[in-house]
Amino acid sequence: MWKPENNWWKPLDPIEKRWVTIAFIWCLFLTAMMPIWLVMGKQNVPAKTYKILPADYMKVVDKFVEQYTVGTDETTGIPIVEPPPGGNAFILARQFRWYPILKLKEGETYKIHISSIDVQHGFSLQPTNLNLQVLPGYGYVAEIVPTQKGDFTIVCNEFCGLAHHLMVGKIIVE
Amino acid sequence: MNEKNAAVTWEGIEAKEFDYRVCPATGLLVDTKAEKLVIANAVAAVICLTLGGIFALLISLTRWQTIHLLDATWYYRLTTAHGVDMLVAWIVFFEIAALYFGSTALLNARMVSPKTAWLAFVLMVIGGGLANFAILTGKADVMFTAYVPLKASPIFYVGVILFAVGALIGVGLFFVNVFVAKAEGRYTGSLPLVVYGLVAAAIIAVYTLLSGALAFVPALFWSLGLLKQYDPAFYRNLFWSFGHPAQQINLCAMVVVWYMLSHITTGGKTPNEKLSRFAFILYVLFINLGSAHHLLVDPGPSFPWKVFNTSYAMYLAVLASMIHAYSIPAGVEIAQRKKGFTKGLFGWLKNAPWKEPGFASLAVSIVIFGWIGGVTGVTIGTEQINMLAHNTLRVPGHFHATVVGGTTLAFMGLTYYLIPLVFRKELRMKKLATLQVYSFGAGMTLVSIGMIIAGLQGVSRRHFDITFANAAIQGGIPQGVHIGLALLGIGAIIAILAGTLFVTIVLVSILNPKKVSPTSVTLVIPQESVNVPETKKEPSAKGTFVLVLIFLMFFATYYLSNWWLLGRTWFIR
Known part of the structure; x- marks a missing residue:
């Protein structure tokens, strides 16, 4: 019932050969798409990352907030910070909030640093739908150009504790 | 039928030592x-499936925003338990059963060390029990992934480690059984394809379970306070070398089950043993690279590292799946054509035994696994596209199609044939068994598609409330999200009912006191015969070729439209 034929080492028939060839070419195309998009595409996973201790990251963020604060969010008391176009901006993740609120200009480039000071979080910009993993001890430098105006929320999409679903941040684009 | 130490020979093999x-x-x-x-x-395995199924119902009715059944704590807790019981316990227990079956019965061989196998079983039961205890008593609200530095009680890590060690022993015994069977001459020639595939699954299982131990042992020490720091990036890499390939053991075992079911229900055999075996080797060599799918938007790894790994070198594991996706239906087609179902391109398919639960589960499992699971998996596992999908509901949408609609359904289908073979009981309620397969498939299709629809609109996975009702900062969500989540809830109810039916049919069949007699077992209802045309030419699988080409076109459309979607979002690099 289950035994193979005695001599099963035989060549592929024409249909098999055709299918394996087509499938392999498709696989090569799938592989090629990623380097092609790296060169031609405008959306690539940020390659610049660095290691940083949570305490150090906190200091940098505090300095950044002090320098560029333009207001305070009424309901949460979280500062609204407007970094200079082309410059560095910082987002800090902690249980259970994103800090601070960024105010950006449409069409300008910003180097947005993202890191966590406690557990892992997920940076999920909505409704644009851009998602990055955030780890404590590691910083991301994402060069971002907002292409739409409006209020955008940062949802935490990596489970970070029992109040995970309350962790929502904001980016304002004018 | 027990005969102790009787010197009976079977195809020239003596069987008196056991x-x-x-x-x-x-x-x-x-x-x-x-x-x-x-x-x-x-x-x-079935007990874990039942437990995991109950949790599945509760958490999906929570995600269905209109019902929103559980509170946040229990939602997270049961999501953790659901992951552990389904992705690890149910699947691995079933695989160990399949490995023991494949390395003994299918080779006319013996279990070399039953005592060790019982030790492995006890370790797995204790391990699974401890992990569940820790989770359900609130000592491990960390999700199935238990990402460091989110800390669980040491009991949780001990449970997982014991389970992995037990499973590793079971896998080791499988290899011992196969070697001893060969040494004792219990089978001659090559291994049957089915056992060959199980060997591939077992090799994958070894490096999977070792990675699991490597990830969890330091986590245990860290949880005990004996280790001060545990690098989260390092843990993620190790964990996914366990978490992702663990599902590749399933994949491999499921493909084996597909070959078995196609053979049992239609007499189909792979048209080319060499090609099918080559595809299994591709799995062994390349599929574990897929662990990188989870690290595509992590800080740390470089672009070449991500691309090489996420593409399984050059999508060579995908190539393997595409080979099986051809070989299995082609085997069925050729067998059907030989029986006389030669009309047109698809006459063989139309006249396939659709009322046989084994064939139904084969067909539905292949479609859900390939068309939904495979296509979405390759797409969201593309480095840049992953930015649209990482940690959204598209991810569970993908793996519920592969692991549940694919693997679990195939395992259910096989169980119906193991009842007469292993339990020596007649399968009762066979018509309901067929209905069970179709309704489970329909339910899981809705679950997966519902999750994908919501995920495409950015809805996060493992999230208690995506309307953010109690959050300090409010964000609107697209209305279409609710349609996706409702589909998920409705699909889950259908799938759970079908799952209950599965457990019921199995219980009713095996609790029936009457054992089947040696002559009365009919595994498969015989098909109506047709006039077999007299020809010496081996029929070719042209119908299957057309089917796989249609599949490829669907694949390409979905894949390319995701690049288009990515091109519309903010610029980032």
């Missing part, structure tokens, strides 16, 4: 000690 019976349906020798172990592991 207690055995002769299987009435297949004529295979069955080691009664191995049989008990197969039964124990299969029963444990």
Whole structure:
């Protein structure tokens, strides 16, 4: 019932050969798409990352907030910070909030640093739908150009504790 | 049928060193000690499936925003338990049962060390029990992934480690059984394809379970306070070398089950053993690279590292799946054509045994696994596209199609044939069994598609409330999200009902006191015969070729439209 034929080492028939060839070419195309998009595409996973201790990251963020604060969010008391176009901006993740609120200009480039000071979080910009993993001890430098105006929320999409679903941040684009 | 130490020969092989019976349906020798172990592991598997299924219903009715059943704490807690019981316990118990079955009955061989196998079983039961205890008592609200530095009680890590060690022992025994069977000359020539595939699954299992131990042992020490720091990036890499390939053991085992079911229900055989075996080798060599799918938007790894790994070198594991996706239906087509179903391109398919639960589960499992699971998996596992999908509901949408609609459904289908083969009981309510397969498939299709629809609109996975009702900062969500989540909830209800039906049919069949007699076992209802045309030419699988080409076009459309979607979002690099 289950035994193979005695001599099963035989060549592929024409249909098999055709299918394996087509499938392999498709696989090569799938592989090629990623380097092609790296060169031609405008959306690539940020390659610049660095290691940083949570305490150090906190200091940098505090300095950044002090320098560029333009207001305070009424309901949460979280500062609204407007970094200079082309410059560095910082987002800090902690249980259970994103800090601070960024105010950006449409069409300008910003180097947005993202890191966590406690557990892992997920940076999920909505409704644009851009998602990055955030780890404590590691910083991301994402060069971002907002292409739409409006209020955008940062949802935490990596489970970070029992109040995970309350962790929502904001980016304002004018 | 027990005969102790009787010197009976079977195809020239002497079988006197172990207690055995002769299987009435297949004529295979069955080691009664191995049989008990197969039964124990299969029963444990179904118990885990039942538990995980109850949790599944509760958490999906919570995600269905209109019902929103549980509170946040229990939602997270049961999501953790659901992951552990389904992705690890149910699947691995069933695989161990399959490995023992494959390395003894299918080779006319014996279980070399039943005592060790029982030790493995006990370790797995204790491990699974401890992990569940820790989770359900609130000592491990960390999700199935338990990402460091989110800390669980040491009991949780001990449970997972014990389970992995037990499973590793079981896998080791599988290899020992196969080697001893060969040394004792219990089978001649090459391994049957089915066992060959199981060997591939077992090799993958070894490096998977070792990675699991490597990830969890330091986590245990860290949880005990003996280790101060545990790098989260390092843990993620190790964890996914366990978490992702663990599902590739399933994949491999599922493909094996597909070959079995196609053979049992239609007499189909792979048209080319060499090609099918080559595809299994591709799995062994490349599929574990897929662990990188989870690290595509992590800080740390470089672009070349991500691309090489996420593409399984050059999508060579995908190539393997595409080979099986052709070989299995082609085997069915050729067998059907030989029976006289030669009309047109698809006459063989139209006249396939659709009312046979085994064939139904084969067909539905292949479609859900390939068309939904495979296509979405390759797409969201593309480095840049992953930015649209990472940690959204598209991810569970993908793996519920592969692991549940694919693997679980195939395992359910096989179980219906293991009842007469292993339990020696008649399968009761066979018509309901067929209905069970179709309704489970329909339910899981809705679950997966519902999740994908919501995920495409950015809805996060593992999230209690995506309307952010109690959050300090409010964000609107697209209305279409609710349609996706409702589909998920409705699909889950259908799938759970079908799952309940599965457990019921199995219980009613095996609790029936009457054992089947050696002559009365009919595994498959015979098909109506047709006039077989007299031809010496081997029929070719042209219908299957057309089917796989249509599949490829669908694949390409979905894949390319995701690049288009990515091109519309903010610029980032």
